[in-house]
Amino acid sequence: MTASTANAQRFREFKMPDVGEGLTEAEILKWYVKPGDTVTDGQVVCEVETAKAAVELPIPYDGVVHELNFGEGVTVDVGTVIISVDTDPGAGPAAAPAAQQAPQQAAAAETEDAEPQGRQAVLVGYGAAPSSTKRRARKPQAAVPAQPEPASAALQAELNGRAAPAPAAAPAVTPAAPAAAPVAPVANGTGAGSAGRPLAKPPVRKLARDLGIDLAAIAPTGPDGIITREDVHAAAAPAAAPSPAVPAEATGPVSAPAAAPEPGLVDVAARERRVPVKGVRKATAQAMVHSAFTAPHVTEFITVDVTRTMKLVQELKQDPDMAGLRVNPLLLVAKAFLVAIKRHPEVNASWDEARQEIVYKDYVNLGIAAATPRGLIVPNIKDAGVKTLPRLAAELGELVATAREGKTSPAAMSGGTVTITNVGVFGVDTGTPILNPGESAILAFGAVKLQPWVHKGKVKARQVTTLALSFDHRLIDGELGSKLLADIAAVLERPKRLITWG
The missing domain is CATH 3.30.559.10 (Chloramphenicol acetyltransferase-like domain)
Known part of the structure; x- marks a missing residue:
């Protein structure tokens, strides 16, 4: 039996069931357990709300809760893993479930100088972004940085709080000091992988879609450049702090700030509430x-x-x-x-x-x-x-x-x-x-x-x-x-x- 097979048998995953008649999703209302808690077959571990009713879900395994994949208030598609259970906690240390190994391997790739390919963190359900198959140059060469598109440079400058480099002609190749040791493109300052796609877990992506937020415009605070729920909420907050000033030469003309409401007019938007329509x-x-x-x-x-x-x-x-x-x-x-x-x-x-x-x-x-x-x-x-x-x-x-x-x-x-x-x-x-x-x-x-x-x-x-x-x-x-x-x-x-x- 291979290590991966033994690991799969030990860590059992419980998927969101169809608790109604052909329902496609359910919202997690409340968790009754947390990682490290002991659970038994038939024990209710959470309450979910479908389009018809609130339903309590029992776990079909004995063991110790290893991970809760989603938090309360998150809407999850039927068939998605919501909780994993270690069914043999007394067997000693074991490799993490396959869903967790990929990010760890990607992080380790940053320090592997002889690795022929760049890697990046892998999020559950998304796989690794395509990476270059070119081998690293064997002789020192002058660094030739890729020129970002104007829009990307401006965005990067705004997020990092500095001016974007001005467009210039192709730099002359000058024999100089050896190039700095290359770094595996795990994530950049905007939470994007090597393929340019922002790194975020599925529920975070759904939250961003619901709030109308572009993940590419969010500066990540999570490990390995991953965008978190808090990052999305901060971007959506109406009273968010103003963005750092960006020089005009980096972004082009800056629009004048919106005029203040005339005296006597009521700010209607500040007196309204929006609640997503879901569930029953x-x-x-x-x-x-x-x-x-x-x-x-x-x-x-x-x-x-x-x-x-x-x-x-x-x-x-x-x-x-x-x-x-x-x-x-x-x-x-x-x-x-x-x-x-x-x-x-x-x-x-x-x-x-x-x-x-x-x-x-x-x-x-x-x-x-x-x-x-x-x-x-x-x-x-x-x-x-x-x-x-x-x-x-x-x-x-x-x-x-x-x-x-x-x-x-x-x-x-x-x-x-x-x-x-x-x-x-x-x-x-x-x-x-x-x-x-x-x-x-x-x-x-x-x-x-x-x-x-x-x-x-x-x-x-x-x-x-x-x-x-x-x-x-x-x-x-x-x-x-x-x-x-x-x-x-x-x-x-x-x-x-x-x-x-x-």
């Missing part, structure tokens, strides 16, 4: 845009007297069969929705664009829109149509609690058929909800308020709410949608229909 919020935005411009939405409204339903809620809270369960108006709205769907099963369908077919479903996965700090998510209760009221209450309570903790799994948010959004908890009367992608209908439950209402021929104060039903008009026409909404309202007006219709 990014996925929600994309899904809503796709849904709004793909499915033809129709929204209908109905105002209903729910006084009897609110009275039933209070009675159920005292029922021994509902002890320990969360009983609220949303529970009965969900049950009314399910009863109405049972009476009109054609509404429980989806549109297959590829095959130009309508897919009717004999099960109802009831989604509940939940607002979380990371954005709106819609987990669903599987086979909600066959649940008893106590079972439905239990699963609804678990769903909401899990969502608030940010622990909803991707599986819990897939396969939904219809959804309820409870805007009434915010004091909102109603709205025009957008369909969750792939679903046929969404019901908005508005605030329940005391209002004057004609009841048994007299105007009385009754508890009233407004329901709004949005549906996909490809699947549900106006007649079917109206019947569905009318039946939901009828059950909430006289909840005994839960028994006679259920």
Whole structure:
């Protein structure tokens, strides 16, 4: 067994998995371990956020954490190594993983005077930059420095705080002192390798792209001329120190400084914040845009007297069969929705664009829109149509609690058929909800308020709410949608229909 094979077996690498359905990336929210910590198979080592939810990742190895490849807050592509584990720490010193050997070998090349080729530091995933294959001259010769392009010279001068050499004709070759010992081109002052590409790790490159920063314009502070995250943040800081003065002959005419704002004008940029859109919020935005411009939405409204339903809620809270369960108006709205769907099963369908077919479903996965700090998510209760009221209450309570903790799994948010959004908890009367992608209908439950209402021929104060039903008009026409909404309202007006219709 070769040393490299033994080393690969000892240092096990754990890659970012696809924790959802075809997701391509995830953000590392928090590490629970650090290098040197002992871990066991199945131990949770970090929490990541995908486009659907926050998920905890267990490590599949026993051993000692060797390296964390990415920090918190970094978005990592699926399949990228995020942590390595030494599975045999008691075996004594071992060669570093292959990913770490290349930079060490490149650094050693600086002192190898007889090495025929120049080398440079190698970053994980990027390989070595192409290097010259010319052999070093055997006899001393006069140094003939390459002439940098004007733009590169100006940039180098600005970064190093000195004037760039003025362009000149090709220097005369003069017998002089022997040339200085050549130095392997590991990195220059601008963090560029021998091929001119700035040296930076993949997450640092992504950060620079996100912030709109040119790596070539950053002076590196990391080892071997590598640009660090701190270098990128410093370059992006709005209050960064001014660059050193550069003589006009080195850079050409210098633009005059921007004029100060006129008195009375407000610096708007200084009063704005920019936050990258990612994770759940990014996925929600994309899904809503796709849904709004793909499915033809129709929204209908109905105002209903729910006084009897609110009275039933209070009675159920005292029922021994509902002890320990969360009983609220949303529970009965969900049950009314399910009863109405049972009476009109054609509404429980989806549109297959590829095959130009309508897919009717004999099960109802009831989604509940939940607002979380990371954005709106819609987990669903599987086979909600066959649940008893106590079972439905239990699963609804678990769903909401899990969502608030940010622990909803991707599986819990897939396969939904219809959804309820409870805007009434915010004091909102109603709205025009957008369909969750792939679903046929969404019901908005508005605030329940005391209002004057004609009841048994007299105007009385009754508890009233407004329901709004949005549906996909490809699947549900106006007649079917109206019947569905009318039946939901009828059950909430006289909840005994839960028994006679259920």
